[in-house]
Amino acid sequence: MSEMPPLDPADTRPSYQQAADIIRDRIISGVYKVGDHLPSFVELGKRFGVNSSTVQKGVRMLQEQGFVASAPGRGTWVLSATPAPVDPVLQRLDEIDDRIASLETVVEELLRREGHTPR
Structure with a gap:
């Protein structure tokens, strides 16, 4: 299995989104094939340089x-290399949620630069 690239700290997307995008790209490109098990959340977290709960959210x-x-005790495996049909309203809500999370990250960074502690 090829090395997992680290997440980009300059990327404004949340870490879980970056992890999900990298794993999805590897599924679509055939690095992970249907039926393959993904590494554990802990292992993926080490490869990405993030907490396993961040990876779990992306997965x-x-x-x-x-x-x-x-499934508990069975791990995570690839079902399909193509996405399931998504309700357009739910997809839009996910996009809005991702934008809000990105904005929160930017605001927190700006607060840190100004010497404030984000909540």
Whole structure:
């Protein structure tokens, strides 16, 4: 399995979104094939340089999109290399949620630069 690239700290997308996008790209490109198990959340977190809960949130997005499935004690495996049909309203809500998360990240960084502690 090829090395997982680290997440880009300059990217304004949330870390879980970056992780999900990298894993999705690897599924679509065939690095991970249908039926393959993904590395554990802990292992992916080490590869991406983030907490395993961040990876878990990204993988949850991929589950909702129909790319992967997870089960306790069985791990996470690839279901499909094509996304499941998505309700346009839910897709728009996800996009809005991602934009809000990106804005929160930018605001927190600006607050830090000004010497404030974000909540």
